[in-house]
Amino acid sequence: MSTADIRRVPLADDTWGHALTMALRAVGVVLVALVIVQSLIVVEARPQDLITGIHGMADIIRRATPPDFSKIDTALWPALETVDIAIFGTLAGVMMAVPLAVLAATNVTPSRALYYVARGIIGFARAVPDLVWALLFVTAVGLGPFPGGLALAVHSIGMLGRLFAETIEHMDMAPVDALALTGARRVQIFTHGIVPSILPSLLGISLYRLDENIRSSLVLGFVGAGGIGFQLLTAMNLFQYREVSLLLIVIFVIVLTVERGSAALRARLA
Amino acid sequence: MLEIQSLSLRYPNGKLALSNFNVSVNPGELVIVLGGNGSGKTTLLRCIARILMPTSGEIRVNGIDLSQLNGERLRCARLQLAMISQHGSLVKRRSVLANVATGALGRCADWWTTLGGLPKHELEAARGCLSEVGLSHLAAQRAGTLSGGQAQRVAIARGLMQRPRVLLADEPVASLDPEASHDIMRLLRRLAAEENLAILCVLHQVELAYAYADRVVGIRDGGVAFDLPRAEVSKDAVRRLYLSEAA
Numbered sequence: 387m388s389t390a391d392i393r394r395v396p397l398a399d400d401t402w403g404h405a406l407t408m409a410l411r412a413v414g415v416v417l418v419a420l421v422i423v424q425s426l427i428v429v430e431a432r433p434q435d436l437i438t439g440i441h442g443m444a445d446i447i448r449r450a451t452p453p454d455f456s457k458i459d460t461a462l463w464p465a466l467e468t469v470d471i472a473i474f475g476t477l478a479g480v481m482m483a484v485p486l487a488v489l490a491a492t493n494v495t496p497s498r499a500l501y502y503v504a505r506g507i508i509g510f511a512r513a514v515p516d517l518v519w520a521l522l523f524v525t526a527v528g529l530g531p532f533p534g535g536l537a538l539a540v541h542s543i544g545m546l547g548r549l550f551a552e553t554i555e556h557m558d559m560a561p562v563d564a565l566a567l568t569g570a571r572r573v574q575i576f577t578h579g580i581v582p583s584i585l586p587s588l589l590g591i592s593l594y595r596l597d598e599n600i601r602s603s604l605v606l607g608f609v610g611a612g613g614i615g616f617q618l619l620t621a622m623n624l625f626q627y628r629e630v631s632l633l634l635i636v637i638f639v640i641v642l643t644v645e646r647g648s649a650a651l652r653a654r655l656a
Numbered sequence: 657m658l659e660i661q662s663l664s665l666r667y668p669n670g671k672l673a674l675s676n677f678n679v680s681v682n683p684g685e686l687v688i689v690l691g692g693n694g695s696g697k698t699t700l701l702r703c704i705a706r707i708l709m710p711t712s713g714e715i716r717v718n719g720i721d722l723s724q725l726n727g728e729r730l731r732c733a734r735l736q737l738a739m740i741s742q743h744g745s746l747v748k749r750r751s752v753l754a755n756v757a758t759g760a761l762g763r764c765a766d767w768w769t770t771l772g773g774l775p776k777h778e779l780e781a782a783r784g785c786l787s788e789v790g791l792s793h794l795a796a797q798r799a800g801t802l803s804g805g806q807a808q809r810v811a812i813a814r815g816l817m818q819r820p821r822v823l824l825a826d827e828p829v830a831s832l833d834p835e836a837s838h839d840i841m842r843l844l845r846r847l848a849a850e851e852n853l854a855i856l857c858v859l860h861q862v863e864l865a866y867a868y869a870d871r872v873v874g875i876r877d878g879g880v881a882f883d884l885p886r887a888e889v890s891k892d893a894v895r896r897l898y899l900s901e902a903a
Contacts, residue, residue: 564745564811567705568818569735569762577772578758582750 446627453635454628461636467531468613469640471606472599475538480592482543487550494554494580512544516602520611531612538599546595553587586655597648604637657683657854658822663713665703673699675878681854686845688865689858691875692898697858701824705739706730718821735762738815739824744807748800752810755799757782759817785813789843805836812843825857837861841868862894
C-alpha cells in the first residue's frame with residue numbers, strides 16, 4: 387500500500403465520522419434548546435412583569451429604608467441562635483459522618499454489607515433537603531432552635547459522609563499498609579495512620595460545611611426551627627420592612643464573616 | 657531464623673507468581689534477591705509478610721510458620737518481622753519521631769495509644785532508633801519534608817522499633833541517588849551485623865548486591881535461579897536473569 391493509499395482510506399472514514407459528529411452535535415443543540423424552552427414555559431417566565439413590577443419593588447425599598455437600627459438588640463439573640471444552630475448541626479454532623487465515612491470507603495470498610503448500609507444512610511440523609519428535615523424535627527420535638535440543629539446535623543451527615551468517604555478512598559494507602567505490617571491493631575491503624583493523613587482535608591470540608599450550614603440555618607426559621615429566619619418571616623408578615631432591611635444587614639454580616647473566616651482557616655490548613 | 661520452604665503462589669487468574677521457592681536467612685546475614693521485572697521478587701516479600709496468602713509452602717520466622725496463621729495470631733507473629741518499602745511509606749503529616757514510634761504499636765494495647773497518642777517510654781526508644789540511623793536531629797521535623805534517603809532511614813528506624821528478628825526490604829534504594837543508595841546499604845549491612853538481624857532485601861542494582869550481600873539469590877519466573885555466596889555469583893548468571901526478561 388502506497389503512502390497515498392494509506393491517506394485516502396482514513397480520509398474517507400473521517401468524512402463519515404465528521405458528518406456523524408456534526409449531526410450528533412446538531413441533535414445535542416436542539417435537545418438543549420428544547421430543555422431551556424420547556425423550562426421557560428413551565429415556570430411561566432414573563433420578563434415584562436419585572437418591568438411592570440418595578441414600581442412595587444421601588445415601594446418596598448422606600449418602605450424598607452432606612453433600616454430600623456433601634457431594633458438591633460432584638461436581632462442579636464436570633465443572630466447568635468442562627469450561628470449556634472449551624473455550629474451544633476456541623477459538629478453533630480461531623481461526629482456521625484466520620485464513622486459512617488469509614489464504613490463507606492471501599493479501601494478501609496471492614497465488610498461489604500456495612501459498606502452498603504453506610505452508603506444507604508449517607509445517600510438518604512443527603513437526598514432529603516434540610517428544610518424537610520426541619521419540618522420533620524419540628525413535628526417531633528417542637529418549635530425552636532433544637533429541631534433546626536438536628537435538621538442540619540442529619541443533612542450534614544449526607545454531605546459530609548460522602549465527601550469524607552471520598553477523601554479516605556483517595557488517600558495514600560502505603561503508610562496504612564506499613565502500619566498494618568508493624569502489628570498495629572485496626573483501631574491503631576485508623577488513629578495513627580488514617581486520621582493524621584486525612585485530618586486537614588476533613589477539617590477543610592467541615593469548615594466549608596459550617597459555611598453552608600450558616601446559610602441554611604437562616605431559612606430554617608421559616609418553618610419554626612429557630613434562628614433569625616423566624617424573625618425575618620414575622621417582620622415580613624407584619625409589613626415591618628425597615629426591620630426586614632435591618633435583619634438582612636445582620637444576615638449579610640454573619641454570612642460574610644463566617645465565609646471569610648472559614649476561607650482563611652481552610653487556606654491555613656491547605 | 658527466616659526459612660522459606662516450597663513456597664508457591666498462584667493468582668486467581670491462574671498465573672504462577674512463585675514456584676516452589678526455597679531460601680533461608682540466618683541471623684546477622686544480609687541476603688539480596690536479584691531478578692528482572694515481574695520475576696516475583698516483590699511478590700516473594702509480600703508473601704513472607706503475609707500481605708499475600710501463599711498457595712502452598714512454609715514461611716518460618718524463628719520456627720513459627722506464618723503461612724498457617726490468621727487474625728490475632730498472625731498479628732502477634734508479624735511483630736518479629738519488619739518490612740520497609742520503596743518509598744518509606746511514612747505518615748507525611750506526623751513528625752519523624754512519631755513515625756518511628758509507631759513501630760511499637762504492635763506491643764501497645766492501652767487506651768492512650770488507641771486514641772492516637774504515643775507512650776513516653778516508646779518515644780524515648782524511638783529517639784534511640786533514630787540516632788541509630790543517624791537522624792536524631794530531625795526528630796521534630798514533619799516526615800513529609802524529608803528527602804528520599806532520609807525517609808528511607810526513618811522507615812528503617814520504624815522497623816527497628818518493632819524489635820524484629822527479620823527485616824524485609826523491598827527495593828529500599830529505588831529512586832535514590834548513588835550516594836544515598838550506598839548509605840542505606842551500609843546501614844542495612846551494619847544492622848545485620850550489630851543487631852543480629854536476618855535481612856532479606858530485594859534490589860535491582862547488581863553492583864550493590866556485589867558490594868554488600870552475604871548471599872545473592874537470583875529469581876526467575878517465580879523460582880530460585882541460584883542461591884550463592886556473593887563471591888561465587890558470576891556475572892553471566894546475573895546477566896541470564898535479566899536476559900530472560902528482555903526475551
